[in-house]
Amino acid sequence: MxxxxxxxxxxxxxxxxxxxGLKNQIDQDPNFGDTVKKLETLVEKVRVQHxxxxxxxxxxSSSLKEISEKLNEIDDYCxxxxxxxxxxxxxxxxx
Numbered sequence: 343m344x345x346x347x348x349x350x351x352x353x354x355x356x357x358x359x360x361x362x363g364l365k366n367q368i369d370q371d372p373n374f375g376d377t378v379k380k381l382e383t384l385v386e387k388v389r390v391q392h393x394x395x396x397x398x399x400x401x402x403s404s405s406l407k408e409i410s411e412k413l414n415e416i417d418d419y420c421x422x423x424x425x426x427x428x429x430x431x432x433x434x435x436x437x
Contacts, residue, residue: 345392352385352409359416367423374419381412 358364359378368375388405 345388349385349389349392352388355413356382356385374416377412377415377419381409381416384409384412 359368359381368378384405388402388409391402391405
């Protein structure tokens with residue numbers, strides 16, 4: 343596994359979560375905000391563990407699994423909110 347590349351990708355995700363639209367959603371929904379904060383904490387933990395060769399692989403694997411779970415929660419949250427807009431596909435212009 344290329345952990346450096348993974349950390350780069352997670353940094354991009356983190357920056358995306360800081361965009362104004364999502365930042366507003368994070369502020370409005372405390373549960374979503376908590377999930378994002380936990381993700382950021384886990385990413386920082388992996389970053390620190392990656393540089394520390396004394397950290398057992400089990401600990402790193404556990405952190406990566408938690409990151410995966412948080413990313414899935416964020417994905418589910420975003421998909422749910424996108425489905426709320428499904429009605430827009432039925433809107434037709436008045437001619």
